Amino acid sequence: MSTIYQSLSLDRQGIRLLRLHPSQAFDDIIRCTLFPVYLEDEPEYEALSYVWGPLRFTQDILVDEKPFKITKNLECALRHLRHASSDRVLWVDALCINQTDVAERNYQVTLMKEIYSRCARDLAWLGPNPGGVQSKFGNLSSVEEPGEEIVSKAADELLEQLQAGMRIFRKIYHHDAESLDDMLERWRSYQHKPRSGRKGEQNTKHWVISCSDQTALHYLFSSAPLWSRIWVMQELSCANQVLLVAGNEMLDWGDIASFLRDDNKPYADAFHVTGGHYSLHGAVVSIFGKVQTIQQQRRIMGDVKEGRYVSKLIDVLARFQYADASDQRDVVYGLLGLVSEKHPLKVDYAKPAQELFTDITRFFIDSTANLDIICQNPWDVLKERGGGSEKLPSWVVDFVNRRRFSVFRSGLESLLFAQRGIFSAGSPNCVVPCNVSQDGLLKTRGVILDQLASVHHEDFKQEVQHHPRKWMQLYFQRELLDEDSEVYQATGEPLYRAFWRTMVMDCKSYPMKRLSSEEVEADEKIFRQLIASDTPEPQIQYDLASWLMLSRSMGNWLFTISKTGLLLMTTRQAQEDDVLAILDGGRVPCLLRPFYENNELRYRMVHSVYIHGYMDGKAAIEVEEGRLQKQDIFLA
Template identity: 25%
Template structure:
C-alpha cells in the first residue's frame, strides 16, 4: 500500500526554472501548463515534462486532487532534464499515476503553476473552473492507505453495498442517484423495522471502523476539494485501490441522513462529503451561504477560504463562464472577486464582504452578520471588526444560537435595504442604521468551570432576581415574566402562562421545556452554557448576545440585517461585536420611532 519500489527517487534537489506564462487578458487566449508523466518503461526514475497549452485546444487530460501535506520537499523528480523537489504525498501520487508503457497527461497545481510567482498563481486560479470542467476525469489521491491491508477494502465493500440499497430505495441506477434524491428520503431510527432487512452493521459497532478511518482522512477537510470534484467525473485512488467518487459521496450522505456510523465523530466527518456532493448540484447560492457551508474546511493559504469558492459563483452550471461574463445584467460582474495573492488576508476577506453586501439580491445581510464575531485575543488584530475571521474557522464564525434562521422571520430593521457609502480607508465600512438603546448591565450565563447539572437553574434564578431588582415595576407593556422568558429563550417561546407566584427557576425551566421548538432546545442549552450573555438596557429591555458584550455597548439596527446588532463606540467609530436578540424590537418596532425622535445615521465601522 506504500511507495512503489519501481519508482526510486533521485537525490533531493531543485534546479528546474519555469518559463513565464503569457498574461491573461480579454484579447489573448487562456494558457496553462500540463504535465506529462513518462511511463515506467521509459526510465526507472520518475520523469515528467511540462508543456504550455491553450485551454480551448488542450489535449485530453486528467486533473489531480490531493492533500499537499507538509510543504517541505523530501524527494525530487526529473522535470525535463532538471530536478524538481516535491512533497512526499505528491511523490506517492505521481508514482501511483505513472503507467507501465504509456504517457499520462495530468494537471497538478503544485507543478503546473509556478507557486513562487504570486502573479501567476493569481491568474491561474482564475482558470480553475475551466481546467476542472475540461478535464476528462479528476483523480482523487487519498494517500497510501492503511498499514492493515484489510481496512480500505472493508470500507469500500460497505460503500458499494450501501450504494445498492440507495439505488433500490430511490428507484434509480446508482449512476443516476443525486444528492437531492437522498435528502428527500425519510429519516430512520435504530428501531426502524427496515433496518432488519439490510445487511449493514448496527450503528456504533466495530465493523464501522474502516469507514470511520477512511472518512477521517485529511483530503475530506481540504477547502479546494468542493470545486475540484464539482465539474467532472472523479475517481478515488488510495494505495492500489480505487472507487468512484459518487459512490463515496452517496454512501456518506445516506449514512448521515439515516443515522448510521461508528461514532459521533464519524457522523461529523460524514458532513463534509455530503456538503461537497450537494454543492456540486446547486447553482445560485450566494458567497455568504457557501462560506457558511465550507467555513470549517481547511486551507494552507487562508486566502483560499474565499478563492476556492469562486468557481461556484462565476460558473453558469455548464462550466462555460464566457456566456456569463458577456451578460450585462449579471450583478456579480461589477463586484467580481479577482484572485490576488499579493493581497493581505484581511484585504481578500474585505473583497468578499463587499461582494456579499453589493450582490445580495434581497438586501438580507443576516447571514453575513452571523459570521462576524468579536474575538477576545485576536491573533491578527489588523482585521477590522466588520470582517469575519474565516481563517479561524467555525470556532469563531458560527453563531451559537441559531436565531437567524428564516423560520423566525425577524425583521428588526423593517423593510429597509442596506445602504453603504465609499470610504477612503479600506479598513472602514460605512453603513446606515439607527441606535436603539444602550446596555446598562451584562450577566454571563455560564462559567466554564461549572459543570453541575443544576448550575443552569441557579444562573437563571440569579438573572431573574437581578431583573426583578432593576425592572420592578416593569416599565414596558406586558409582564416582566413574559419579557424575561422571551429574552432568555431567544424569542423561541410560544404562548406563556404563568400559574405560580413568585416566578422561580423551576417555573422557568418548565416554560422553556414547553415553549421551545424541540429541534431548538439544544441551541438554547449550548447558548446558555458557552456562548451568550444576558443583558438589560437603560430603557428596560432585556436581550441575549455575545459573551464579549459590555456595559455601555449599544444595541443598533444596521439596515439589511434581520436582527439587531451590538456595536461598541470607539471615539467617532464603532466596533462590530455580534447580532443579538432583544424582544420588543425584533419585528420592526424600533423603526416606528425613526423620524419621530430616533434618527438615522451613518455608522463608521472599523
C-alpha cells in the same frame, strides 16, 4: 525550481500537462515530462486533487531529466499512481504551474474550473500523506523530528482506516445483509438503554453503525486532510467524474452521490452513529456532511451550466467556510470558479488578504443594499477561542476558517440566525454604495437602544449555563419570577414569559422558525416544570418545540439585561457598557463597543444579539413617535 518552465500562451487557455513515465519498480525515482497544450484542443488527461502538506520540498524527482524537488505528499501520490508499463497524463498544480511566476499563477487560477471540468476524471488522493502525518508531531524544524519508521507506521495506520472505510461504505451502499443485520441488532439494543433523543425515535427502525466502523467512515469522509483543502472543493465540484483513491483502493464518487440522492433519503437517513449518554445521531450529517455539501455544489454546477441557476459568491463562500488554505487569499480565489454571478473580484496575488476581504464585504453590502453580511455574519467566531484578525476593521468579514466546531457535527451552526428573513429589527435597506473613509471607517445610520448592565462571564463557565433557572436566580435575585404581577415593558407580556422566550430567542429549529402562539402556550407549560426543579427530568426538555434552540443558546450564548431592563441573548465577548444598536439594513440588532478617536465617537462591531421585543420593527415605530432618534454611527 523555475528553470524547467517555458512561458505559456495567455490568449488561448494554454496549460501544461505532466506525462508520468512508467516504472516496474515502486521505489524507482519518479520521471516525468511537462508539455504545453491548449484546452480548446480537448487534450486527454486526468487531474489530481491532493493536500500539499507542509511546504517542505524534500523529495527528488526528475522533470524533463532535470532534478526537481516536491513535497512528500505529492511524491507519495505520484509513486502510487504511476503505471507499470505505460505513461499516465496528469494535471498537477504544483508541477504544471510555475509557482514562482505571479502573473502565470494569477492566470492559471482563473482556468481551474475549465481544467477540472475538461479532465477525463479527477483523482482525489486521500492518502497515504506522509507529510501530513509528520506535521502532527510538532515543529518540523526541531532536531528531534520523528524517525521515518514512526512516520511510516502512522501513515500506514491512517491508510488502513481509509481503506476500511471504503469497504464499510460498499457494504452499506450494496445493502450487505450480514452488515445490516448486525446494525439492526445494535439498534434494538439501544431501545433498552436510557438515552436522549427525539420523541418517537424508539418506534422507528434504524441501523446503528459500530464505533469502529464509525471511526473509519468518519476519517474517510470527513477528517482526512483532503476535505480541509479549499482548492479541492472547486476541483471535486467541477469534475465530471471523481475517483477517491487511498493507496491501491478506489471508490467511485457516483456511488456516494447515489447513496445521498433525494430518492434514496429514507435508506441513508436510517443509519445512525452513537453519541454520549446513549444518544444517537444521524450518520448522514455527522459522517457525510462534507461530501454531501460537495455533491450539492456538483448539482448546482450542472444547473449553472444549463442556465437554471445563478451561483452567488456569498453562498459559495459560506458553503465551504470550513475549508482551509495556506494562503489566506485562497479561501476566496480557490472558490471563484464556482461563482456565476457578476462580481468585481480578480485573482491578484499582489493584493493583501485584508484588502481583498474589505473589497468582498463592500461588494456584499452594495449588491444587496443591506448590512446582513455585518449583522448576521456567517463567518463570525468567538475571538476568545482563537478567531478574528486584528488587522481588519471590525465590520469587515474575516473569511479565514476559524470556526469553533465543524458545521457538520450537529447540523446546527454557531450562528445566531441561520435563516435571515425571520427577523426584521431594522429597516430592510441601507444607503449604497457604502461610505468608507480612507482610514477604513464605515458610515452607517441607526438607533442606539441602550447599554449593557453587568455581564456575568464567570457564572457562565459554571453550572449556571446549563439551566435556565440559574440565569433567572442570577439576574432577578429570586427563586422564581411572579408571572402574574410583573410585566416586561418592551412587549407588555408577563416578565416570566419574556424571560424564557428570550432564552430560546423566540424560535424553534432546525430550520429556524418563529414560535407560533400555540407553541408559546405549550412550551410555557413545559418551562414551568423545567424551571421549578434544580434537577429536572432530562426527557422534559425534548417535549419543547424550542428545545434545540434552548440547547444551543445555553451552550453558546449569555443571557443578560440592559441598563433599562431589556432582556437579551448576547455573545461571550460582551462587556458592561457595550452599546445595543439597530442599524439601517440590519435585520437583527448588534452589539457595539464605543471608543473615542481624535475626540470623535467611534464603534467596533462585536456581535449580533437577540433583544426580546425589538426583533420586528419596534425601533422604527419608536423613531416615528419620537422616543428614539436616528444618528450616524461610524464603525471602525
